[in-house]
Amino acid sequence: MAATKDIPSSILIIGSGVFGLSTAHALAQRDAFKSSKITLLERLDFPAPDAASIDTSRIIRPDYADGAYAALMAEAHPHWRGEFGAEGRYTESGLCLTQDTNADGGDDDAHLYLVRALENVKTRLGLKVGRRENGGQVEPMETPEDVGRVTSCMGGECGKRGYVNWTSGWADAEAGMCHMRKLVEILGRVEFKTAEVAKLNYGKDRVESVELVGGEKLTADLVVLATGAWTPKLVDLRGIASATGQVLAYIDITQEEQDRLGSNPVVLCETNGMFIIPPRNRELKVARHGYGYANLTRIPHPERQGEMITVSLPRTKQDDPKMNISFEGDKACREYLAKSIPDLATRPWTHTRICWYTDTPTGDWLISYHPTYSNLFVTTGGSGHAYKFLPVVGERIVDIMSGNEKDDLGAELTKKWKWPEQRKKVDHVWTDDWRGGVKGMYLDEEMAKGQKEMAKSRL
Ligand SMILES: Cc1cc2nc3c(=O)[nH]c(=O)nc-3n(C[C@H](O)[C@H](O)[C@H](O)COP(=O)(O)OP(=O)(O)OC[C@H]3O[C@@H](n4cnc5c(N)ncnc54)[C@H](O)[C@@H]3O)c2cc1C
CATH class of the missing domain: 3.30.9.10 (D-Amino Acid Oxidase, subunit A, domain 2)
Structure with missing residues (x-):
């Protein structure tokens, strides 16, 4: 476990997507940070229409080949099913995961992903296998006819086999983000500012200041970079994330x-x-x-x-x-x-x-202090699958920031998300x-x- 960190007196979060906003939410609720001044900067008026977190929909699923993300989803899911997902923000429609090859087509990567994901939802989450009408939560689909039965209203061909998880669904992504923003506002601890960061001014081992477009310079004890796909403009992520x-x-x-x-x-x-x-x-x-x-x-x-x-x-x-x-x-x-x-x-x-x-190369996120600049914390690398964790990921981020892993899952995630010891020797990361x-x-x-x-x- 990492050593517990000193509490910063001022925290400047840059970026109001899933990672930035959920970090603000968790920080604003923690007693340990009750004296820290928390500011959240966003380049566009919220919700930024081109942010990855803002759209009509995002899939909400525990169906992961990697058991750690399945377990993290088990934490997030009750929130989606409760108040967080109310008023149409979450719909438990089920998720039909298919592949286009049948059993004699061999076990390609798509098949292996499905097999592992199904295994995780059965063993790690304890979902019940069987037809929905018999109380089943996950239904394996062995043939194109099975897939056709589940997707019959679409009228076409949706795959040759796979499984359907009736406990998965989708979220109205923008509505979920607006709800989270409201929860942060209610706490009254975070100052929101619309301004674009032009660059970070780096000293030898810390970020000296954050420079806005227009030239204004801000300083903070801790700078949290949560700028999504724009992050490689503000810190060198070559070979780490693209x-x-x-x-x-x-x-x-x-x-x-x-x-x-x-x-x-x-x-x-x-x-x-x-x-x-x-x-x-x-x-x-x-x-x-x-x-x-x-x-x-x-x-x-x-x-x-x-x-x-x-x-x-x-x-x-x-x-x-x-x-x-x-x-x-x-x-x-x-x-x-x-x-x-x-x-x-x-x-x-x-x-x-x-x-x-x-x-990122593996699809694991990057949530870590920077190895060189002691007051820079980076939380990005969503790799196309972070939205579903909106209600809980901030808690895990702040655990890492504080050096306190609360459980075995925390320790596993900290390891997955840490700054890599070696960069890939490429300008662009193809995952x-x-x-x-x-x-x-x-x-x-x-x-x-x-x-x-x-x-x-x-x-
Ligand atoms: C097409 C698509 C489909 C997806 N589908 C799913 C899905 O089905 N299920 C799922 O769980 N996940 C899904 N994801 C992934 C998920 O949406 C992302 O992992 C998550 O939203 C990333 O959040 P973020 O905070 O890193 O980035 P963003 O949401 O992009 O937030 C970054 C913010 O930083 C701001 N910013 C950038 N630069 C600056 C600057 N210089 N100064 C100030 N502010 C700045 C931006 O304006 C932006 O608001 C999908 C993503 C995409 C793009």
């Missing part, structure tokens, strides 16, 4: 379609990473949990003057309001929609979005965590290909 762009597409549906599809489970195909969240308010979302796009960008080294480095950073509709998904991403979403819900195959997207993960899509796509190249393809289709 921004990767993920595709999302939305369509409007009719009330009849809403009634038919609205209580469907979330469907997620482990083979290609594609998923469909059940519609709400006549809007349906198709997306991919993929390796994503790298957006390589030359920037001044965040820690060393006079040096330039190349890192992947987000590009969003804040930078280019006309930015949509690439041709490749559009095609992947369209094909998956056509296959799963043939009725909707040609329905135009109302809007699309590239949303940015902060990927080895389970993903769909192709590894090695670059945003500019894919966007340019899209323009060529669209020009061809107009000829």
Whole structure:
């Protein structure tokens, strides 16, 4: 166990996504921090529309191949089922995890993930196996007919086998974040400021000041970087974590379609990473949990003057309001929609979005003091799966910050999330965590290909 840390008199959290806001919530409730001045800085008015934490929906599931995340979800789930998830913020629709190969197709990575996830929810969480009508909570699906039975209202093919977990579901992501913000406001301990951090001014072994766009400098005993996919601009994370762009597409549906599809489970195909969240308010979302796009960008080294480095950073509709998904991403979403819900195959997207993960090599988060700068704590690396922990992750973050692991799970998580002893010798991290899509796509190249393809289709 790490040594208990001194309590800082001032804490400056930068970034109001899942990690930043939940940290503020936990700090504001702890007696140990009752004399600390807590400030939360966010570059856009909350909720920042291009933050990873802000969207119509996020999957809430304990279905993890890694038992530690399944166990952490067992802590978060009661909150989603209680007041935190009330008023439509959480819907326990079930989650149908499928794969596109059948039993004689071999045991690929998608299959192994499913087998391990099913094992964890059975043994670590004690979920009951069996048909739902007989009181079962998880139902293995051995054949395409089994998958078809669970997803019949979609009318298409959603996979060859897998399992459905009826205790999983999805959250209205933006509503969940707004609720968390309200809980923090009620505590009256956190000062919120809208301002963009331009850079951290680094001394030999500490952050001397936080410089805002416009030049104002702020100082704090402890600086907490929770800036999601933008973090590599403020601290050197080469070989540790990188921004990767993920595709999302939305369509409007009719009330009849809403009634038919609205209580469907979330469907997620482990083979290609594609998923469909059940519609709400006549809007349906198709997306991919993929390796994503790298957006390589030359920037001044965040820690060393006079040096330039190349890192992947987000590009969003804040930078280019006309930015949509690439041709490749559009095609992947369209094909998956056509296959799963043939009725909707040609329905135009109302809007699309590239949303940015902060990927690490293993998919484990980065929650740790910086090894060089003693007053810098970094909490990022969500790797496309942190939202579901919103109600509880702040507690675990503050445990690590304080050097107090309250249980064995805490010790396991601290180890998983610690600053790595060695960086990968690469500018951009392509995760080895389970993903769909192709590894090695670059945003500019894919966007340019899209323009060529669209020009061809107009000829
Ligand atoms: C498309 C997509 C689908 C996902 N699906 C799921 C899912 O189904 N289930 C699940 O559990 N998780 C999912 N996730 C993952 C989850 O949403 C993220 O892991 C989580 O939201 C990351 O939170 P964060 O705080 O790191 O980042 P963010 O939410 O991006 O927050 C970072 C904040 O920092 C601010 N900021 C950045 N730079 C600065 C600066 N210089 N100055 C001031 N403020 C700054 C930003 O404006 C932003 O608000 C998904 C993510 C994406 C992108």
